[in-house]
Amino acid sequence: MKFIALIVSIFSLFSLLDAHPAGGHDPELIAAQRVKELHRKYVKTVEGILKHRKTGCTLKTVRRRKEWNSLTKREKLDYINSVHCLAKLPYQTPLSLVPGVRNRYDDFTASHALRTPFVHQNGIFLAYHRHYNHLFETALRTECNLKGTLPYWDWTLGWQDVNKNHLFDGSPTSLGSNGLFIPNRTHFISVNPLGKVLDRSPGTGGGCVYSGPFTPDKWIVHLGPFTDPKGPNDGWGYNPRCLDRDLLKDFGTYTRPSNITHVLDNCQDLACASPYIQESGNGVHSAGHIQTGGIMLDVLASPSDPVFWPHHAMVDKIWTMWQFIGGADEYVARTREVWGTATRYNIPPSPNVTLDSPVDMGGIIGPTRRLGELGSTIDDDYCYIYE
Ligand SMILES: *[C@@H]1O[C@H](CO)[C@@H](O)[C@H](O)[C@H]1NC(C)=O
Ligand SMILES: *[C@@H]1O[C@H](CO)[C@@H](O)[C@H](O)[C@H]1NC(C)=O
Numbered sequence: 400m401k402f403i404a405l406i407v408s409i410f411s412l413f414s415l416l417d418a419h420p421a422g423g424h425d426p427e428l429i430a431a432q433r434v435k436e437l438h439r440k441y442v443k444t445v446e447g448i449l450k451h452r453k454t455g456c457t458l459k460t461v462r463r464r465k466e467w468n469s470l471t472k473r474e475k476l477d478y479i480n481s482v483h484c485l486a487k488l489p490y491q492t493p494l495s496l497v498p499g500v501r502n503r504y505d506d507f508t509a510s511h512a513l514r515t516p517f518v519h520q521n522g523i524f525l526a527y528h529r530h531y532n533h534l535f536e537t538a539l540r541t542e543c544n545l546k547g548t549l550p551y552w553d554w555t556l557g558w559q560d561v562n563k564n565h566l567f568d569g570s571p572t573s574l575g576s577n578g579l580f581i582p583n584r585t586h587f588i589s590v591n592p593l594g595k596v597l598d599r600s601p602g603t604g605g606g607c608v609y610s611g612p613f614t615p616d617k618w619i620v621h622l623g624p625f626t627d628p629k630g631p632n633d634g635w636g637y638n639p640r641c642l643d644r645d646l647l648k649d650f651g652t653y654t655r656p657s658n659i660t661h662v663l664d665n666c667q668d669l670a671c672a673s674p675y676i677q678e679s680g681n682g683v684h685s686a687g688h689i690q691t692g693g694i695m696l697d698v699l700a701s702p703s704d705p706v707f708w709p710h711h712a713m714v715d716k717i718w719t720m721w722q723f724i725g726g727a728d729e730y731v732a733r734t735r736e737v738w739g740t741a742t743r744y745n746i747p748p749s750p751n752v753t754l755d756s757p758v759d760m761g762g763i764i765g766p767t768r769r770l771g772e773l774g775s776t777i778d779d780d781y782c783y784i785y786e
């Protein structure tokens with residue numbers, strides 16, 4: 400009986416393959432293949448450049464950032480443990496500046512909250528968040544003995560339903576579960592300065608993360624909410640509470656493989672790529688926040704969720720791939736290209752950014768840098784590749 404069932408299932412597998420040669424005509428399967436191809440091209444270009452180097456960032460020293468689900472158990476625990484370690488170290492932020500900080504992890508959340516109005520939907524966004532992630536990774540490595548690198552969350556791999564991603568399966572090697580389900584909630588509605596409305600239905604959680612390494616007995620959020628109803632001191636005060644999440648598959652439609660190929664194949668300049676990646680609501684960046692829900696919807700406090708970093712590593716990966724897929728000749732131009740102004744949606748209008756434009760990190764986690772120093776992932780402070 401079992402044998403017959405096996406034959407039948409093998410047979411149906413073959414007919415399935417037959418009906419969809421090389422992925423068939425599903426545009427997302429085709430796009431996923433294309434993303435893989437471009438990824439190989441990117442890796443080949445970077446390795447080709449590094450191969451010839453004897454100093455600075457070389458093939459020997461380059462650090463490899465991996466997708467969360469392809470980390471080994473040990474690597475996942477290494478990352479999780481180092482994040483917990485950071486939250487046990489003392490804060491360095493003056494309480495007169497941000498009264499709610501209680502640990503070193505909060506220094507990072509606080510600096511993002513301070514910089515939020517100046518580093519989103521503008522020409523600073525990509526570089527700021529690249530550097531922000533880098534400083535976090537450096538803190539994990541130097542202060543908390545992380546052996547690996549910052550992982551990334553490739554949302555395209557499970558874009559159909561974020562609920563099924565092992566990143567959130569609540570096991571000891573996940574970044575924690577969904578939030579506990581809370582019924583009968585109302586929609587989350589926000590309006591951006593351009594008048595664009597974001598209407599998010601309630602997801603499958605809504606409450607505290609209930610299993611895995613970031614449950615309330617193991618992980619306490621201190622800052623925020625910065626959205627109404629705000630926490631003490633408008634969100635800057637001490638407000639200990641659980642990490643909440645509310646997974647929602649709807650916005651997976653904006654993190655499909657085809658959204659990545661759109662940037663990589665169609666955008667010839669940063670004026671096309673940068674706003675597409677950032678765009679609030681349906682851009683890949685926002686869509687990762689919106690799929691996670693909970694504190695990831697509170698822009699200022701969103702780094703309180705440890706998935707913030709792998710999410711932003713994926714955002715950085717798209718920019719990085721775009722910079723390198725043109726080959727070794729184009730990479731110099733694309734890593735030195737800037738776009739946009741320093742004000743959000745250019746409101747109020749401000750001058751275009753240049754390679755000399757300052758990227759203020761909030762003064763707590765690191766000094767101000769220039770845009771021109773943050774363009775290439777294999778030069779200056781950086782030496783990493785997305786595997
Ligand atoms: C949720 O809404 C349903 C239907 O409107 C209602 O029957 C139920 O009592 C509500 N539950 C709570 C906890 O308010
Ligand atoms: C991403 O792809 C989906 C499906 O093709 C599309 O509806 C959506 O508009 C895309 N997002 C952007 C920002 O173009």
Ligand SMILES: *[C@@H]1O[C@H](CO)[C@@H](O)[C@H](O)[C@H]1NC(C)=O
Pocket residue numbers: 670738739751
């Ligand atoms: C600013 O950049 C845009 C392209 O993104 C360009 O059209 C415009 O002329 C620039 N403005 C100035 C003053 O250089």
